[in-house]
Amino acid sequence: MTSNKWITIKGTRDGLTLFMNDQCAWNELLEELGEILSTKHMAVDEPLITVKVELGYRYITNQQEQTLREVIRKHNKLVVDKIASNVILKEEALKWKEETDVNLHNKIIRSGQVLEINGDLLLVGDVNPGGKVVASGNIFVMGNLRGIAHAGAEGNKGAVVAAAHMAPSQLRIAEVISRSPDADSEGAPMECGFIDSKGEQIVMDRISTVARSRPDLNAFERRVMNG
Amino acid sequence: MGEAIVITSGKGGVGKTTTTANLGTSLALLEKKVCLIDTDIGLRNLDVIIGLENRIIYDIVDVLEKRCKISQALIKDKRFDCLYLLPAAQTSDKSALTPEGMVHIIEELKPDYDYILIDCPAGIEQGYRNAVAGADKSIVVTTPEKSSVRDADRIIGLLEQEDMEPPHLIINRIRNHMVKSGDMMDVDEIIQVLSIDLLGIVADDDDVIKASNHGEPVAFQPNTRASIAYRNIARRILGESVPLLSLEEKVTFLDKVKKAFGIKK
Numbered sequence: 386m387t388s389n390k391w392i393t394i395k396g397t398r399d400g401l402t403l404f405m406n407d408q409c410a411w412n413e414l415l416e417e418l419g420e421i422l423s424t425k426h427m428a429v430d431e432p433l434i435t436v437k438v439e440l441g442y443r444y445i446t447n448q449q450e451q452t453l454r455e456v457i458r459k460h461n462k463l464v465v466d467k468i469a470s471n472v473i474l475k476e477e478a479l480k481w482k483e484e485t486d487v488n489l490h491n492k493i494i495r496s497g498q499v500l501e502i503n504g505d506l507l508l509v510g511d512v513n514p515g516g517k518v519v520a521s522g523n524i525f526v527m528g529n530l531r532g533i534a535h536a537g538a539e540g541n542k543g544a545v546v547a548a549a550h551m552a553p554s555q556l557r558i559a560e561v562i563s564r565s566p567d568a569d570s571e572g573a574p575m576e577c578g579f580i581d582s583k584g585e586q587i588v589m590d591r592i593s594t595v596a597r598s599r600p601d602l603n604a605f606e607r608r609v610m611n612g
Numbered sequence: 613m614g615e616a617i618v619i620t621s622g623k624g625g626v627g628k629t630t631t632t633a634n635l636g637t638s639l640a641l642l643e644k645k646v647c648l649i650d651t652d653i654g655l656r657n658l659d660v661i662i663g664l665e666n667r668i669i670y671d672i673v674d675v676l677e678k679r680c681k682i683s684q685a686l687i688k689d690k691r692f693d694c695l696y697l698l699p700a701a702q703t704s705d706k707s708a709l710t711p712e713g714m715v716h717i718i719e720e721l722k723p724d725y726d727y728i729l730i731d732c733p734a735g736i737e738q739g740y741r742n743a744v745a746g747a748d749k750s751i752v753v754t755t756p757e758k759s760s761v762r763d764a765d766r767i768i769g770l771l772e773q774e775d776m777e778p779p780h781l782i783i784n785r786i787r788n789h790m791v792k793s794g795d796m797m798d799v800d801e802i803i804q805v806l807s808i809d810l811l812g813i814v815a816d817d818d819d820v821i822k823a824s825n826h827g828e829p830v831a832f833q834p835n836t837r838a839s840i841a842y843r844n845i846a847r848r849i850l851g852e853s854v855p856l857l858s859l860e861e862k863v864t865f866l867d868k869v870k871k872a873f874g875i876k877k
Binding site: 493495496497498511513514515516529531 | 762763765766768769770772804805806807
């Protein structure tokens with residue numbers, strides 16, 4: 386039997402973590418993984434063990450990830466929880482950056498006009514009744530928000546909508562929609578809308594309280610940390 | 613070389629045609645040479661408001677389809693020598709008018725006139741595009757109603773995409789007593805939403821309708837509130853700085869006496 390050259394196994398309370406060497410060949414790694422797993426016999430009545438794979442500075446394609454999962458899954462007591470790598474593709478990084486960039490626009494969105502943005506929107510100007518702003522990230526309006534704002538348009542429920550003067554006809558975050566009361570309301574200065582902790586409806590609060598409910602507003606950092 | 617100004621609103625019935633007629637008259641009173649163009653094919657009424665209906669022989673479509681020369685279609689006003697009207701067609705097919713045709717006509721008129729005012733039809737379709745095509749400047753007319761302000765906002769958005777100066781705003785038919793009681797939007801509120809420069813405000817005045825029905829624009833009358841408002845707007849177009857007219861009703865000495873004795877509230 387060969388000694389473990391490339392793979393280090395650590396057991397934690399949450400399960401196993403496999404640290405993969407990132408310098409050796411991929412084939413050698415798979416081979417060794419197969420050997421290790423086949424030598425560790427487990428009793429039938431043992432509970433399921435979750436496995437976390439740390440790839441270090443190795444980038445693997447989707448296909449490689451699939452094989453890796455298959456090799457581990459063959460041993461029916463192991464469940465792959467997460468495959469983590471320190472590196473990502475340039476394209477992917479650029480896409481993340483685009484999605485989380487703050488896009489500054491300096492104009493008035495008038496009735497019938499729609500502004501669609503990938504990432505966060507910072508609008509220096511008003512959104513008039515009948516106008517609409519859509520962003521995949523957060524929306525910040527440094528002016529009067531009187532039209533429709535749709536934040537997290539691609540399903541991000543953590544997105545927020547903030548405005549210097551909040552009097553929207555409709556607010557949408559991910560797929561949650563709320564509308565203003567039918568009575569003619571004056572709107573409120575410096576307000577922010579976000580989805581409540583149950584994830585059911587949009588609640589409004591002063592902008593100063595957002596730090597408490599959304600401490601990780603900077604989406605780019607959040608994505609880098611969580612993958 | 614003249615200046616072509618399109619007068620538009622998006623919504624119908626806010627007073628585009630009345631405004632065109634009165635601004636034309638006011639500019640003519642200031643001795644400018646003015647040509648009015650009606651682009652509302654099929655629903656022309658600028659000719660009715662300035663009382664030239666029965667003089668129409670050729671119209672704008674005849675000019676475009678080369679049935680007559682542009683000078684034959686132009687109607688000189690019966691009151692001045694410096695006001696002309698190019699009427700819209702009442703019967704022809706709407707599609708006869710094209711943006712290219714409008715640009716051509718306006719280019720032809722520009723050397724001979726100081727101002728060319730284009731009366732735009734309601735809506736944002738073909739008729740609007742025709743009217744805007746040859747214009748250098750634009751005036752948006754709105755009334756202090758939500759629907760009308762909404763449409764004005766839409767049209768301003770469209771005008772901003774055109775290659776011309778930012779539009780100017782005229783707020784028409786303001787009823788001061790309703791503004792005071794909070795039932796009508798006030799001027800500041802409208803400007804805050806539309807955020808464009810205000811060219812003038814015109815009070816809602818029975819005289820305007822009366823005058824239009826007689827084919828004599830109200831701007832001819834010496835001192836009704838509406839006529840002064842229109843003439844002030846004309847002076848602002850010429851670059852003068854004229855303060856906005858107060859919307860308050862004039863309280864005469866006699867009224868005060870009556871009020872003091874409880875005869876009049």
